[in-house]
Amino acid sequence: MLDHQKYKRVLLKISGEALSSLTPGQHQGINQGMLNKVANDIRNVVNLGIDVCIVIGGGNIYRGVSGSKSHGIDRATSDHMGMLATVINALALQNAIEHEGMLCRVMTAIPMQAIGEFYIRRRAIRHMEKGRVVIFAAGTGNPFFTTDTAAALRALEMGCDLLLKATKVDGVYDKDPKIYPDAIHYDRLSYSNLLSQKLEVMDATAVALVQEHNLPLAVFSIYENDSFLKVLEGTAKHTLVTE
Numbered sequence: 001m002l003d004h005q006k007y008k009r010v011l012l013k014i015s016g017e018a019l020s021s022l023t024p025g026q027h028q029g030i031n032q033g034m035l036n037k038v039a040n041d042i043r044n045v046v047n048l049g050i051d052v053c054i055v056i057g058g059g060n061i062y063r064g065v066s067g068s069k070s071h072g073i074d075r076a077t078s079d080h081m082g083m084l085a086t087v088i089n090a091l092a093l094q095n096a097i098e099h100e101g102m103l104c105r106v107m108t109a110i111p112m113q114a115i116g117e118f119y120i121r122r123r124a125i126r127h128m129e130k131g132r133v134v135i136f137a138a139g140t141g142n143p144f145f146t147t148d149t150a151a152a153l154r155a156l157e158m159g160c161d162l163l164l165k166a167t168k169v170d171g172v173y174d175k176d177p178k179i180y181p182d183a184i185h186y187d188r189l190s191y192s193n194l195l196s197q198k199l200e201v202m203d204a205t206a207v208a209l210v211q212e213h214n215l216p217l218a219v220f221s222i223y224e225n226d227s228f229l230k231v232l233e234g235t236a237k238h239t240l241v242t243e
Helices: 032-046 064-071 075-099 121-129 147-157 191-196 204-212 227-233
Strands: 009-014 051-056 104-108 133-137 162-167 188-190 217-221 239-242
Touching: 009 032, 009 147, 032 051, 032 075, 032 227, 051 075, 051 121, 051 147, 064 075, 075 104, 075 133, 104 121, 121 133, 147 162, 147 204, 162 227, 188 191, 191 204, 191 239, 217 227
Parallel strands: 009 051, 009 162, 051 133, 104 133, 162 217, 188 239
Antiparallel strands: 217 239
16 A cells, blocks of 8 residues: 655656546547546645656557557657657646646657757756656657656656556556456566566566666556545555565
8 A cells, every 4th residue: 555645756657548538448639638637636646745747658649669560660760750749748738737727847858949848857856846747758769668668767767756657447457357357456566577477567678677776666547536646545446566
C-alpha cells in the first residue's frame, strides 16, 4: 500500500490512447472529457503539495513502431513522427490543466521554441519547485526509444519518489483480464518477475532503468474516478512493482 505522505515528487506516465475516450476501446483522437478528467485528477494530487510531472504518449495520433511496419516508413522517421504526436497531446493536456487553475509548462526533447520550452533538467526541477506541473513531450528526443523509457528516464532525472503508469486495467495480471476471466491480479511484483514472466507493462529498457535505481512503479487504471490520488492514498486497486 502506498502512502501519499511519503512522496514529494511523482511522475505520471499516460498513454496517448488514454486521451481518446472516457472508456477503453477508442484509440484515435483526443476526447475533451478525458482531458478534463485527467486534469482534475492531477489537480487533486497537486493540492496535496506533491510535485507532479508527466510523460505522455502519442499512440492516439501516430505510433512510430506501427507506422514503420504498416506504411514502410523507415523507423527513425516514423519515431520522429510519433514524437510530434506526443507534443500535440501535451499541448492539449496543458490547456486542460490550466483550465483547472494550475500553472503548467510543456518541455520538449526536440527544440520547438514557439510552442514549448526545450528540456533542461535544472529548469524542469525549478518549475516544479515553484508549484508548476511539467509535461515532458517528444519522448527522449531519440528514435528507437519508447515513451515508457522516456518516463523512466525523466523520473530518475527529476528525482521522483514514484513512477506511476496509467493504463487500461487496474494493475498487472498474469494474463489479459479482458480475455481470461480467471486472470490473477498482482498486488505487488518484483522487477525481476516482471521481466522473467514477460508481463508487458513497460518495455524492457524502461524496466531495466527503474530496476537499476530501485524506483518504485505503480500500475493502475486511468479510467477509474480520481484514480491518481486514490493510488497514492492506497485506496485504489493497483500493482506496486519494486525490487
